[in-house]
Amino acid sequence: MNFGRKPPTGAEIAAAMRNNAFGTPSTYVAPPPLTPLQQAEREVERLKGTVEDQRVSLARIQERGHPMGVVVQIRESHVVVAVGQQFVEAQRPTNALPGGELEEGCTVRILQEGFQIVDVVRGFDFGTVHEVLRVLEDGLVEIAAQPAPRAIIAGRRHKVETGHRVVVDATMVAVQKNLGSKDNKKHAAKKATGVSWCDVIGQDAAVGAMKEAVEDHVTHAALYAEMGKRRSKGILLSGPPGIGKTLLMKAAATAVAALHGKTFCDEGFAYIKGPELANKWFGQSEENVRAIFSNAKEYFAKTGAPQLVAIDEAESILRSRARRDSANASVDVNIVQAFLAELDGLEDGGIFLVLATNRPEDLDPAIIRDGRLDTKIRMGRPSKGDVEKLALHYLAGSPTVADRELLAHELAEAVFSPHRVLGLAHGANKEREKLLFGHVASGALVAGIVEQAKQVAIRRLKDGKGARAIETADVDAAVEAKYVEALGGSHLDAADDLVRGKLVRFEPARDAAPKTSLIVAP
Numbered sequence: 403m404n405f406g407r408k409p410p411t412g413a414e415i416a417a418a419m420r421n422n423a424f425g426t427p428s429t430y431v432a433p434p435p436l437t438p439l440q441q442a443e444r445e446v447e448r449l450k451g452t453v454e455d456q457r458v459s460l461a462r463i464q465e466r467g468h469p470m471g472v473v474v475q476i477r478e479s480h481v482v483v484a485v486g487q488q489f490v491e492a493q494r495p496t497n498a499l500p501g502g503e504l505e506e507g508c509t510v511r512i513l514q515e516g517f518q519i520v521d522v523v524r525g526f527d528f529g530t531v532h533e534v535l536r537v538l539e540d541g542l543v544e545i546a547a548q549p550a551p552r553a554i555i556a557g558r559r560h561k562v563e564t565g566h567r568v569v570v571d572a573t574m575v576a577v578q579k580n581l582g583s584k585d586n587k588k589h590a591a592k593k594a595t596g597v598s599w600c601d602v603i604g605q606d607a608a609v610g611a612m613k614e615a616v617e618d619h620v621t622h623a624a625l626y627a628e629m630g631k632r633r634s635k636g637i638l639l640s641g642p643p644g645i646g647k648t649l650l651m652k653a654a655a656t657a658v659a660a661l662h663g664k665t666f667c668d669e670g671f672a673y674i675k676g677p678e679l680a681n682k683w684f685g686q687s688e689e690n691v692r693a694i695f696s697n698a699k700e701y702f703a704k705t706g707a708p709q710l711v712a713i714d715e716a717e718s719i720l721r722s723r724a725r726r727d728s729a730n731a732s733v734d735v736n737i738v739q740a741f742l743a744e745l746d747g748l749e750d751g752g753i754f755l756v757l758a759t760n761r762p763e764d765l766d767p768a769i770i771r772d773g774r775l776d777t778k779i780r781m782g783r784p785s786k787g788d789v790e791k792l793a794l795h796y797l798a799g800s801p802t803v804a805d806r807e808l809l810a811h812e813l814a815e816a817v818f819s820p821h822r823v824l825g826l827a828h829g830a831n832k833e834r835e836k837l838l839f840g841h842v843a844s845g846a847l848v849a850g851i852v853e854q855a856k857q858v859a860i861r862r863l864k865d866g867k868g869a870r871a872i873e874t875a876d877v878d879a880a881v882e883a884k885y886v887e888a889l890g891g892s893h894l895d896a897a898d899d900l901v902r903g904k905l906v907r908f909e910p911a912r913d914a915a916p917k918t919s920l921i922v923a924p
Protein backbone atom coordinates (compact mmCIF):
# COMPACT_ATOMS: atom_id res chain seq x y z
CA MET A 403 0.00 0.00 0.00
CA ASN A 404 1.29 3.35 -0.91
CA PHE A 405 0.49 5.24 2.23
CA GLY A 406 2.97 7.99 1.55
CA ARG A 407 1.10 9.10 -1.62
CA LYS A 408 -1.07 12.17 -1.55
CA PRO A 409 -4.65 11.77 -2.76
CA PRO A 410 -4.97 12.69 -6.47
CA THR A 411 -6.16 16.09 -7.40
CA GLY A 412 -9.23 16.67 -9.58
CA ALA A 413 -7.10 17.40 -12.61
CA GLU A 414 -5.14 14.19 -12.11
CA ILE A 415 -8.36 12.17 -11.95
CA ALA A 416 -9.68 13.76 -15.08
CA ALA A 417 -6.44 12.97 -16.89
CA ALA A 418 -6.51 9.37 -15.63
CA MET A 419 -10.03 8.92 -16.87
CA ARG A 420 -9.13 10.29 -20.23
CA ASN A 421 -6.33 7.69 -20.36
CA ASN A 422 -8.94 5.06 -19.75
CA ALA A 423 -9.01 3.68 -16.25
CA PHE A 424 -5.74 4.57 -14.78
CA GLY A 425 -3.00 3.31 -16.97
CA THR A 426 -3.87 1.78 -20.33
CA PRO A 427 -3.50 4.61 -22.72
CA SER A 428 -6.27 4.98 -25.24
CA THR A 429 -7.98 7.75 -27.12
CA TYR A 430 -11.60 8.71 -26.39
CA VAL A 431 -13.50 9.70 -29.51
CA ALA A 432 -16.59 11.76 -28.92
CA PRO A 433 -19.56 10.55 -31.02
CA PRO A 434 -20.63 12.83 -33.83
CA PRO A 435 -23.67 14.95 -32.99
CA LEU A 436 -27.04 13.32 -33.96
CA THR A 437 -28.80 14.55 -37.03
CA PRO A 438 -32.37 15.82 -36.44
CA LEU A 439 -33.68 12.69 -38.18
CA GLN A 440 -31.75 10.42 -35.85
CA GLN A 441 -32.94 12.42 -32.88
CA ALA A 442 -36.52 11.96 -34.02
CA GLU A 443 -36.00 8.24 -34.50
CA ARG A 444 -34.66 7.91 -30.97
CA GLU A 445 -37.62 9.80 -29.63
CA VAL A 446 -39.99 7.50 -31.51
CA GLU A 447 -38.27 4.46 -30.02
CA ARG A 448 -38.52 5.92 -26.54
CA LEU A 449 -42.19 6.70 -26.97
CA LYS A 450 -42.86 3.20 -28.29
CA GLY A 451 -41.39 1.86 -25.09
CA THR A 452 -43.61 4.10 -23.02
CA VAL A 453 -46.69 3.02 -24.93
CA GLU A 454 -45.77 -0.61 -24.48
CA ASP A 455 -45.30 -0.07 -20.75
CA GLN A 456 -48.71 1.54 -20.52
CA ARG A 457 -50.26 -1.28 -22.48
CA VAL A 458 -48.76 -3.88 -20.19
CA SER A 459 -49.92 -2.10 -17.08
CA LEU A 460 -53.40 -1.62 -18.54
CA ALA A 461 -53.57 -5.33 -19.37
CA ARG A 462 -52.50 -6.09 -15.85
CA ILE A 463 -55.19 -3.81 -14.51
CA GLN A 464 -57.79 -5.42 -16.69
CA GLU A 465 -56.70 -8.85 -15.59
CA ARG A 466 -57.15 -7.94 -12.00
CA GLY A 467 -60.69 -6.65 -12.54
CA HIS A 468 -62.06 -3.45 -11.12
CA PRO A 469 -64.82 -2.46 -8.88
CA MET A 470 -67.71 -0.99 -10.75
CA GLY A 471 -69.83 1.85 -9.62
CA VAL A 472 -72.58 4.15 -10.70
CA VAL A 473 -71.85 7.77 -11.51
CA VAL A 474 -73.79 9.97 -9.14
CA GLN A 475 -72.48 13.39 -10.00
CA ILE A 476 -70.02 14.87 -12.47
CA ARG A 477 -68.10 17.90 -11.18
CA GLU A 478 -65.42 20.03 -12.78
CA SER A 479 -62.48 17.92 -11.70
CA HIS A 480 -64.11 15.05 -9.90
CA VAL A 481 -66.76 12.47 -10.41
CA VAL A 482 -68.73 11.04 -7.49
CA VAL A 483 -69.23 7.31 -7.92
CA ALA A 484 -71.34 5.02 -5.77
CA VAL A 485 -69.41 1.82 -5.22
CA GLY A 486 -71.24 -0.71 -3.16
CA GLN A 487 -72.53 1.15 -0.14
CA GLN A 488 -69.93 3.91 -0.42
CA PHE A 489 -69.43 7.05 -2.41
CA VAL A 490 -65.98 7.71 -3.79
CA GLU A 491 -64.59 10.76 -5.51
CA ALA A 492 -62.71 9.80 -8.61
CA GLN A 493 -60.69 12.04 -10.86
CA ARG A 494 -62.61 13.24 -13.82
CA PRO A 495 -61.00 11.54 -16.82
CA THR A 496 -59.30 13.92 -19.21
CA ASN A 497 -59.25 11.56 -22.16
CA ALA A 498 -62.18 9.99 -23.93
CA LEU A 499 -63.12 6.62 -22.43
CA PRO A 500 -63.39 3.57 -24.70
CA GLY A 501 -66.95 2.85 -23.58
CA GLY A 502 -68.25 6.29 -24.47
CA GLU A 503 -69.27 9.47 -22.75
CA LEU A 504 -69.47 9.72 -19.00
CA GLU A 505 -73.00 10.50 -17.83
CA GLU A 506 -74.82 10.58 -14.54
CA GLY A 507 -76.30 7.18 -13.84
CA CYS A 508 -73.92 5.27 -16.07
CA THR A 509 -71.90 2.34 -14.79
CA VAL A 510 -68.15 2.82 -14.69
CA ARG A 511 -65.17 0.68 -13.99
CA ILE A 512 -62.78 2.34 -11.60
CA LEU A 513 -59.18 1.89 -10.64
CA GLN A 514 -59.42 1.70 -6.91
CA GLU A 515 -55.83 2.79 -6.12
CA GLY A 516 -56.06 6.18 -7.72
CA PHE A 517 -59.84 6.37 -7.83
CA GLN A 518 -59.51 6.77 -11.53
CA ILE A 519 -62.29 6.00 -13.93
CA VAL A 520 -61.01 3.51 -16.47
CA ASP A 521 -64.07 2.92 -18.58
CA VAL A 522 -67.78 3.33 -19.03
CA VAL A 523 -69.56 -0.02 -18.99
CA ARG A 524 -72.45 -0.31 -21.37
CA GLY A 525 -75.16 -2.97 -21.38
CA PHE A 526 -74.91 -3.36 -17.65
CA ASP A 527 -78.47 -2.40 -16.97
CA PHE A 528 -80.00 -5.04 -14.83
CA GLY A 529 -81.49 -4.57 -11.43
CA THR A 530 -84.89 -4.18 -9.91
CA VAL A 531 -87.82 -2.64 -11.74
CA HIS A 532 -89.64 0.24 -10.10
CA GLU A 533 -92.38 2.60 -11.02
CA VAL A 534 -91.62 6.31 -11.23
CA LEU A 535 -93.93 8.20 -8.89
CA ARG A 536 -92.72 11.74 -9.59
CA VAL A 537 -90.04 13.55 -11.51
CA LEU A 538 -88.16 15.85 -9.16
CA GLU A 539 -85.75 18.69 -9.85
CA ASP A 540 -82.02 18.30 -10.39
CA GLY A 541 -82.36 15.12 -12.38
CA LEU A 542 -83.90 13.15 -9.56
CA VAL A 543 -86.97 10.93 -9.66
CA GLU A 544 -89.05 9.46 -6.92
CA ILE A 545 -89.57 5.74 -7.35
CA ALA A 546 -91.84 3.28 -5.60
CA ALA A 547 -89.64 1.18 -3.35
CA GLN A 548 -89.83 -0.84 -0.17
CA PRO A 549 -90.14 0.16 2.64
CA ALA A 550 -90.48 3.76 1.48
CA PRO A 551 -90.35 5.61 -1.82
CA ARG A 552 -86.88 6.69 -2.77
CA ALA A 553 -85.36 9.54 -4.72
CA ILE A 554 -82.71 8.45 -7.17
CA ILE A 555 -80.82 9.83 -10.11
CA ALA A 556 -82.76 9.73 -13.34
CA GLY A 557 -79.94 10.42 -15.77
CA ARG A 558 -80.75 12.78 -18.62
CA ARG A 559 -80.40 10.17 -21.30
CA HIS A 560 -83.34 8.17 -19.92
CA LYS A 561 -86.02 10.85 -20.39
CA VAL A 562 -87.98 9.50 -17.44
CA GLU A 563 -91.59 10.51 -16.87
CA THR A 564 -94.10 9.78 -14.13
CA GLY A 565 -95.59 6.33 -14.57
CA HIS A 566 -92.59 4.93 -16.41
CA ARG A 567 -91.03 1.76 -15.17
CA VAL A 568 -87.31 1.92 -14.68
CA VAL A 569 -84.51 -0.51 -14.00
CA VAL A 570 -82.59 0.63 -10.93
CA ASP A 571 -79.03 -0.48 -10.19
CA ALA A 572 -78.31 -2.86 -7.35
CA THR A 573 -77.27 -0.07 -4.98
CA MET A 574 -80.50 1.79 -5.71
CA VAL A 575 -78.94 5.12 -6.58
CA ALA A 576 -79.68 5.55 -10.25
CA VAL A 577 -81.86 4.64 -13.18
CA GLN A 578 -80.07 2.23 -15.47
CA LYS A 579 -82.73 1.85 -18.11
CA ASN A 580 -86.16 3.19 -18.89
CA LEU A 581 -88.73 0.53 -19.72
CA GLY A 582 -91.33 3.14 -20.59
CA SER A 583 -94.88 3.09 -19.39
CA LYS A 584 -96.36 -0.21 -18.43
CA ASP A 585 -97.85 -2.15 -21.28
CA ASN A 586 -101.14 -2.83 -19.61
CA LYS A 587 -102.74 -3.77 -22.85
CA LYS A 588 -100.25 -6.43 -23.76
CA HIS A 589 -102.74 -9.24 -23.20
CA ALA A 590 -105.47 -7.61 -25.22
CA ALA A 591 -106.44 -9.63 -28.26
CA LYS A 592 -105.17 -7.58 -31.15
CA LYS A 593 -106.48 -9.79 -33.89
CA ALA A 594 -109.40 -12.08 -34.54
CA THR A 595 -109.00 -15.61 -33.22
CA GLY A 596 -110.92 -16.97 -36.20
CA VAL A 597 -112.64 -19.53 -33.98
CA SER A 598 -116.40 -19.62 -33.58
CA TRP A 599 -118.68 -21.73 -31.39
CA CYS A 600 -119.23 -24.29 -34.14
CA ASP A 601 -115.50 -24.97 -34.40
CA VAL A 602 -115.54 -26.52 -30.94
CA ILE A 603 -116.71 -30.03 -31.68
CA GLY A 604 -118.24 -32.57 -29.34
CA GLN A 605 -118.39 -30.19 -26.39
CA ASP A 606 -121.99 -29.10 -26.64
CA ALA A 607 -122.59 -28.68 -22.92
CA ALA A 608 -119.45 -26.60 -22.48
CA VAL A 609 -120.20 -24.49 -25.53
CA GLY A 610 -123.76 -23.95 -24.32
CA ALA A 611 -122.72 -22.85 -20.85
CA MET A 612 -120.02 -20.58 -22.15
CA LYS A 613 -122.34 -19.06 -24.72
CA GLU A 614 -124.94 -18.42 -22.07
CA ALA A 615 -122.44 -16.83 -19.72
CA VAL A 616 -120.89 -14.64 -22.37
CA GLU A 617 -123.84 -13.63 -24.52
CA ASP A 618 -127.09 -13.83 -22.60
CA HIS A 619 -126.56 -10.83 -20.36
CA VAL A 620 -126.45 -8.73 -23.47
CA THR A 621 -128.91 -10.54 -25.73
CA HIS A 622 -131.45 -11.20 -22.96
CA ALA A 623 -130.64 -8.27 -20.70
CA ALA A 624 -134.29 -7.54 -19.85
CA LEU A 625 -134.95 -11.09 -18.78
CA TYR A 626 -131.93 -11.16 -16.51
CA ALA A 627 -132.97 -7.84 -14.97
CA GLU A 628 -136.52 -9.08 -14.44
CA MET A 629 -135.31 -12.18 -12.66
CA GLY A 630 -132.83 -10.18 -10.61
CA LYS A 631 -130.11 -12.53 -11.73
CA ARG A 632 -126.67 -11.21 -10.89
CA ARG A 633 -123.87 -11.62 -13.33
CA SER A 634 -121.47 -14.44 -12.79
CA LYS A 635 -117.86 -13.46 -12.28
CA GLY A 636 -116.58 -16.32 -14.27
CA ILE A 637 -116.26 -19.87 -15.43
CA LEU A 638 -113.87 -22.65 -14.69
CA LEU A 639 -113.11 -24.94 -17.62
CA SER A 640 -111.46 -28.19 -16.70
CA GLY A 641 -110.59 -31.39 -18.46
CA PRO A 642 -107.70 -33.32 -19.94
CA PRO A 643 -105.25 -31.67 -22.32
CA GLY A 644 -106.09 -31.20 -25.97
CA ILE A 645 -109.86 -31.35 -25.73
CA GLY A 646 -110.55 -27.74 -26.68
CA LYS A 647 -110.41 -25.58 -23.56
CA THR A 648 -108.23 -22.99 -25.21
CA LEU A 649 -110.26 -23.32 -28.38
CA LEU A 650 -113.45 -22.58 -26.45
CA MET A 651 -111.84 -19.47 -24.93
CA LYS A 652 -111.01 -18.29 -28.42
CA ALA A 653 -114.57 -18.91 -29.57
CA ALA A 654 -115.76 -16.84 -26.62
CA ALA A 655 -113.47 -14.02 -27.72
CA THR A 656 -115.07 -14.02 -31.15
CA ALA A 657 -118.52 -13.95 -29.59
CA VAL A 658 -117.63 -11.02 -27.31
CA ALA A 659 -116.31 -9.12 -30.31
CA ALA A 660 -119.50 -9.84 -32.24
CA LEU A 661 -121.56 -8.49 -29.33
CA HIS A 662 -119.73 -5.22 -29.76
CA GLY A 663 -120.15 -5.34 -33.50
CA LYS A 664 -116.51 -6.05 -34.19
CA THR A 665 -114.52 -8.87 -35.69
CA PHE A 666 -112.00 -8.88 -32.89
CA CYS A 667 -112.22 -7.90 -29.27
CA ASP A 668 -109.28 -5.61 -28.79
CA GLU A 669 -109.51 -4.59 -25.14
CA GLY A 670 -112.70 -6.53 -24.51
CA PHE A 671 -110.81 -9.79 -24.33
CA ALA A 672 -107.53 -10.54 -22.63
CA TYR A 673 -105.88 -13.90 -23.05
CA ILE A 674 -103.24 -14.76 -20.49
CA LYS A 675 -101.17 -17.88 -20.14
CA GLY A 676 -100.85 -18.70 -16.45
CA PRO A 677 -97.10 -19.38 -16.46
CA GLU A 678 -96.51 -15.94 -17.99
CA LEU A 679 -97.94 -14.29 -14.90
CA ALA A 680 -95.55 -16.03 -12.60
CA ASN A 681 -92.37 -14.02 -12.45
CA LYS A 682 -89.23 -14.82 -10.59
CA TRP A 683 -88.77 -11.25 -9.45
CA PHE A 684 -90.14 -10.81 -6.01
CA GLY A 685 -93.49 -9.08 -6.05
CA GLN A 686 -93.68 -8.95 -9.80
CA SER A 687 -96.27 -11.73 -10.10
CA GLU A 688 -98.68 -9.94 -7.78
CA GLU A 689 -98.00 -6.80 -9.73
CA ASN A 690 -98.96 -8.68 -12.91
CA VAL A 691 -102.17 -9.92 -11.32
CA ARG A 692 -103.09 -6.39 -10.22
CA ALA A 693 -102.38 -5.08 -13.70
CA ILE A 694 -104.91 -7.52 -15.16
CA PHE A 695 -107.63 -6.38 -12.82
CA SER A 696 -106.86 -2.70 -13.13
CA ASN A 697 -107.16 -3.12 -16.86
CA ALA A 698 -110.51 -4.81 -16.50
CA LYS A 699 -111.70 -2.01 -14.21
CA GLU A 700 -110.58 0.58 -16.73
CA TYR A 701 -112.45 -1.26 -19.46
CA PHE A 702 -115.58 -1.49 -17.34
CA ALA A 703 -115.45 2.21 -16.48
CA LYS A 704 -115.12 3.04 -20.16
CA THR A 705 -117.68 0.69 -21.67
CA GLY A 706 -119.92 -0.51 -18.85
CA ALA A 707 -119.28 -4.06 -20.05
CA PRO A 708 -117.15 -6.67 -18.33
CA GLN A 709 -113.86 -7.53 -19.91
CA LEU A 710 -113.47 -11.19 -20.73
CA VAL A 711 -110.24 -12.30 -19.12
CA ALA A 712 -109.14 -15.80 -20.04
CA ILE A 713 -106.41 -17.35 -17.93
CA ASP A 714 -105.13 -20.54 -19.48
CA GLU A 715 -103.16 -23.15 -17.54
CA ALA A 716 -104.47 -21.46 -14.41
CA GLU A 717 -103.18 -24.18 -12.06
CA SER A 718 -99.66 -22.95 -12.73
CA ILE A 719 -100.28 -19.76 -10.74
CA LEU A 720 -103.38 -20.32 -8.63
CA ARG A 721 -102.17 -23.47 -6.96
CA SER A 722 -103.77 -24.74 -3.79
CA ARG A 723 -101.82 -24.58 -0.55
CA ALA A 724 -101.74 -28.36 -0.27
CA ARG A 725 -100.14 -28.79 -3.69
CA ARG A 726 -97.36 -26.30 -3.43
CA ASP A 727 -93.77 -27.27 -3.36
CA SER A 728 -91.96 -25.48 -0.60
CA ALA A 729 -89.55 -23.64 -2.90
CA ASN A 730 -92.29 -21.56 -4.47
CA ALA A 731 -94.75 -21.66 -1.60
CA SER A 732 -94.58 -18.05 -0.48
CA VAL A 733 -94.67 -16.70 -4.03
CA ASP A 734 -97.79 -18.73 -4.77
CA VAL A 735 -99.53 -17.67 -1.58
CA ASN A 736 -98.99 -14.06 -2.52
CA ILE A 737 -100.37 -14.51 -6.03
CA VAL A 738 -103.46 -16.34 -4.81
CA GLN A 739 -104.05 -13.70 -2.15
CA ALA A 740 -103.59 -10.83 -4.58
CA PHE A 741 -105.90 -12.58 -7.01
CA LEU A 742 -108.66 -13.14 -4.45
CA ALA A 743 -108.41 -9.61 -3.11
CA GLU A 744 -108.77 -8.17 -6.58
CA LEU A 745 -111.59 -10.52 -7.54
CA ASP A 746 -113.57 -9.75 -4.39
CA GLY A 747 -112.98 -6.04 -4.84
CA LEU A 748 -114.81 -6.04 -8.14
CA GLU A 749 -118.52 -5.57 -8.36
CA ASP A 750 -120.58 -8.18 -10.19
CA GLY A 751 -120.22 -7.74 -13.88
CA GLY A 752 -116.94 -5.87 -13.57
CA ILE A 753 -115.03 -8.74 -15.09
CA PHE A 754 -115.76 -12.07 -16.64
CA LEU A 755 -113.04 -14.57 -15.86
CA VAL A 756 -112.52 -17.82 -17.65
CA LEU A 757 -109.98 -20.08 -16.02
CA ALA A 758 -108.87 -23.20 -17.83
CA THR A 759 -106.96 -26.04 -16.26
CA ASN A 760 -106.02 -29.67 -16.80
CA ARG A 761 -105.82 -30.17 -13.06
CA PRO A 762 -108.74 -28.51 -11.29
CA GLU A 763 -107.81 -30.37 -8.10
CA ASP A 764 -104.59 -28.36 -8.00
CA LEU A 765 -106.39 -25.01 -7.94
CA ASP A 766 -106.79 -23.20 -4.66
CA PRO A 767 -110.36 -24.02 -3.60
CA ALA A 768 -110.97 -20.44 -2.49
CA ILE A 769 -110.88 -19.34 -6.10
CA ILE A 770 -113.76 -21.52 -7.19
CA ARG A 771 -115.90 -20.89 -4.14
CA ASP A 772 -119.45 -19.82 -4.97
CA GLY A 773 -119.73 -16.11 -5.57
CA ARG A 774 -116.38 -16.11 -7.24
CA LEU A 775 -116.21 -18.46 -10.21
CA ASP A 776 -119.59 -20.06 -9.84
CA THR A 777 -119.87 -21.88 -13.14
CA LYS A 778 -117.75 -24.98 -13.43
CA ILE A 779 -117.63 -26.83 -16.68
CA ARG A 780 -115.94 -30.17 -16.93
CA MET A 781 -115.05 -31.01 -20.49
CA GLY A 782 -114.67 -34.69 -21.24
CA ARG A 783 -112.83 -36.66 -23.87
CA PRO A 784 -114.62 -37.21 -27.17
CA SER A 785 -116.71 -40.32 -27.72
CA LYS A 786 -116.33 -42.43 -30.83
CA GLY A 787 -119.09 -40.38 -32.44
CA ASP A 788 -117.30 -37.15 -31.48
CA VAL A 789 -114.06 -38.45 -32.97
CA GLU A 790 -115.94 -39.07 -36.20
CA LYS A 791 -117.28 -35.49 -36.18
CA LEU A 792 -113.84 -34.13 -35.41
CA ALA A 793 -112.32 -36.16 -38.24
CA LEU A 794 -114.94 -34.86 -40.66
CA HIS A 795 -114.21 -31.29 -39.54
CA TYR A 796 -110.48 -31.65 -40.09
CA LEU A 797 -110.83 -33.59 -43.36
CA ALA A 798 -112.93 -30.81 -44.88
CA GLY A 799 -110.94 -29.04 -47.55
CA SER A 800 -108.85 -32.10 -48.49
CA PRO A 801 -109.73 -34.56 -51.26
CA THR A 802 -110.69 -38.04 -50.09
CA VAL A 803 -110.93 -41.18 -52.17
CA ALA A 804 -113.96 -42.62 -50.47
CA ASP A 805 -116.91 -40.65 -49.20
CA ARG A 806 -115.53 -38.21 -46.58
CA GLU A 807 -118.06 -39.37 -43.99
CA LEU A 808 -117.01 -42.95 -44.52
CA LEU A 809 -113.35 -42.07 -44.11
CA ALA A 810 -114.12 -40.18 -40.89
CA HIS A 811 -116.03 -43.21 -39.65
CA GLU A 812 -113.10 -45.49 -40.45
CA LEU A 813 -110.77 -43.18 -38.63
CA ALA A 814 -112.92 -43.31 -35.49
CA GLU A 815 -113.15 -47.12 -35.71
CA ALA A 816 -109.37 -47.37 -36.02
CA VAL A 817 -108.83 -45.11 -32.99
CA PHE A 818 -111.27 -47.13 -30.88
CA SER A 819 -110.06 -50.50 -32.20
CA PRO A 820 -109.97 -53.06 -29.34
CA HIS A 821 -106.54 -54.09 -30.61
CA ARG A 822 -104.97 -50.75 -29.90
CA VAL A 823 -104.36 -51.26 -26.20
CA LEU A 824 -102.26 -48.81 -24.17
CA GLY A 825 -102.20 -50.82 -20.98
CA LEU A 826 -104.06 -52.48 -18.17
CA ALA A 827 -105.56 -50.47 -15.32
CA HIS A 828 -105.93 -52.26 -11.98
CA GLY A 829 -108.60 -50.81 -9.72
CA ALA A 830 -108.94 -50.95 -5.94
CA ASN A 831 -111.72 -53.54 -6.20
CA LYS A 832 -109.52 -55.95 -8.13
CA GLU A 833 -111.08 -54.88 -11.42
CA ARG A 834 -108.88 -54.83 -14.50
CA GLU A 835 -109.73 -52.59 -17.43
CA LYS A 836 -108.01 -52.35 -20.78
CA LEU A 837 -107.01 -48.78 -21.58
CA LEU A 838 -107.57 -48.35 -25.30
CA PHE A 839 -106.12 -45.72 -27.60
CA GLY A 840 -109.68 -44.38 -27.93
CA HIS A 841 -109.73 -43.66 -24.19
CA VAL A 842 -107.07 -41.01 -24.60
CA ALA A 843 -108.59 -39.45 -27.71
CA SER A 844 -108.91 -35.68 -27.89
CA GLY A 845 -109.65 -33.01 -30.46
CA ALA A 846 -105.95 -32.34 -30.67
CA LEU A 847 -105.26 -36.02 -31.31
CA VAL A 848 -107.80 -36.23 -34.14
CA ALA A 849 -106.47 -33.03 -35.69
CA GLY A 850 -103.01 -34.59 -35.47
CA ILE A 851 -104.09 -37.88 -37.05
CA VAL A 852 -105.69 -36.08 -39.99
CA GLU A 853 -102.55 -33.98 -40.52
CA GLN A 854 -100.48 -37.16 -40.40
CA ALA A 855 -102.79 -38.86 -42.95
CA LYS A 856 -102.26 -35.93 -45.31
CA GLN A 857 -98.50 -36.31 -44.89
CA VAL A 858 -98.71 -40.05 -45.62
CA ALA A 859 -100.70 -39.32 -48.78
CA ILE A 860 -98.16 -36.73 -49.89
CA ARG A 861 -95.25 -39.15 -49.40
CA ARG A 862 -97.13 -41.80 -51.32
CA LEU A 863 -97.85 -39.38 -54.17
CA LYS A 864 -94.21 -38.26 -54.31
CA ASP A 865 -93.45 -41.90 -55.16
CA GLY A 866 -96.16 -41.70 -57.82
CA LYS A 867 -98.34 -44.29 -56.11
CA GLY A 868 -102.12 -44.42 -55.61
CA ALA A 869 -104.85 -41.86 -55.94
CA ARG A 870 -104.48 -38.07 -55.59
CA ALA A 871 -106.63 -38.06 -52.48
CA ILE A 872 -106.54 -39.33 -48.92
CA GLU A 873 -107.13 -43.09 -48.84
CA THR A 874 -108.23 -45.41 -46.06
CA ALA A 875 -104.70 -46.84 -45.94
CA ASP A 876 -103.31 -43.34 -45.31
CA VAL A 877 -105.67 -42.90 -42.39
CA ASP A 878 -104.78 -46.34 -41.02
CA ALA A 879 -101.07 -45.59 -41.22
CA ALA A 880 -101.63 -42.26 -39.49
CA VAL A 881 -103.67 -43.81 -36.66
CA GLU A 882 -101.02 -46.48 -36.17
CA ALA A 883 -98.25 -43.89 -36.05
CA LYS A 884 -100.09 -41.84 -33.41
CA TYR A 885 -100.92 -45.01 -31.45
CA VAL A 886 -97.24 -45.99 -31.33
CA GLU A 887 -96.46 -42.46 -30.19
CA ALA A 888 -99.09 -42.77 -27.44
CA LEU A 889 -97.57 -46.06 -26.25
CA GLY A 890 -94.66 -43.96 -24.97
CA GLY A 891 -96.91 -41.82 -22.75
CA SER A 892 -97.79 -42.44 -19.10
CA HIS A 893 -101.65 -42.17 -19.24
CA LEU A 894 -102.10 -42.45 -15.49
CA ASP A 895 -104.93 -39.90 -15.46
CA ALA A 896 -106.85 -41.70 -18.20
CA ALA A 897 -106.26 -45.07 -16.52
CA ASP A 898 -107.51 -43.62 -13.25
CA ASP A 899 -110.66 -42.34 -14.97
CA LEU A 900 -111.22 -45.80 -16.45
CA VAL A 901 -111.44 -47.40 -13.00
CA ARG A 902 -113.41 -44.44 -11.61
CA GLY A 903 -110.60 -42.85 -9.68
CA LYS A 904 -109.53 -46.04 -7.95
CA LEU A 905 -106.35 -46.82 -9.84
CA VAL A 906 -103.91 -48.98 -7.93
CA ARG A 907 -101.57 -50.00 -10.70
CA PHE A 908 -101.15 -49.39 -14.40
CA GLU A 909 -99.40 -51.91 -16.62
CA PRO A 910 -98.33 -50.18 -19.81
CA ALA A 911 -98.68 -52.31 -22.93
CA ARG A 912 -95.39 -50.98 -24.26
CA ASP A 913 -93.51 -53.45 -22.11
CA ALA A 914 -95.01 -56.90 -22.29
CA ALA A 915 -93.25 -58.04 -19.14
CA PRO A 916 -95.43 -57.06 -16.17
CA LYS A 917 -92.42 -56.67 -13.87
CA THR A 918 -91.71 -53.22 -15.29
CA SER A 919 -95.21 -52.00 -14.61
CA LEU A 920 -95.73 -48.63 -13.02
CA ILE A 921 -96.82 -48.66 -9.43
CA VAL A 922 -99.00 -45.80 -8.31
CA ALA A 923 -100.06 -44.96 -4.82
CA PRO A 924 -103.31 -46.69 -3.82
Ligand SMILES: Nc1ncnc2c1ncn2[C@@H]1O[C@H](COP(=O)(O)OP(=O)(O)O)[C@@H](O)[C@H]1O
Nearest residue numbers: 601602603643644645646647648649845846849
Ligand atom coordinates in the same frame (compact mmCIF):
# COMPACT_ATOMS: atom_id res chain seq x y z
N1 LIG B 1 -113.30 -29.93 -29.24
C1 LIG B 1 -112.51 -29.65 -30.27
N2 LIG B 1 -113.01 -29.35 -31.49
C2 LIG B 1 -112.19 -29.07 -32.51
N3 LIG B 1 -110.87 -29.05 -32.43
C3 LIG B 1 -110.31 -29.33 -31.25
C4 LIG B 1 -111.09 -29.63 -30.11
N4 LIG B 1 -110.27 -29.86 -29.08
C5 LIG B 1 -109.04 -29.69 -29.53
N5 LIG B 1 -109.04 -29.38 -30.84
C6 LIG B 1 -107.85 -29.12 -31.67
O1 LIG B 1 -106.70 -29.29 -30.85
C7 LIG B 1 -106.02 -28.06 -30.68
C8 LIG B 1 -105.56 -27.92 -29.24
O2 LIG B 1 -106.67 -27.84 -28.38
P1 LIG B 1 -106.71 -26.88 -27.11
O3 LIG B 1 -107.96 -26.09 -27.18
O4 LIG B 1 -105.46 -26.10 -27.03
O5 LIG B 1 -106.75 -27.93 -25.97
P2 LIG B 1 -106.70 -27.68 -24.39
O6 LIG B 1 -106.66 -26.21 -24.17
O7 LIG B 1 -107.93 -28.32 -23.86
O8 LIG B 1 -105.48 -28.38 -23.91
C9 LIG B 1 -107.02 -27.00 -31.09
O9 LIG B 1 -106.38 -25.86 -31.57
C10 LIG B 1 -107.80 -27.70 -32.16
O10 LIG B 1 -107.09 -27.69 -33.38
Ligand SMILES: [Mg+2]
Nearest residue numbers: 647648714715
Ligand atom coordinates in the same frame (compact mmCIF):
# COMPACT_ATOMS: atom_id res chain seq x y z
MG1 LIG C 1 -105.01 -25.20 -23.55
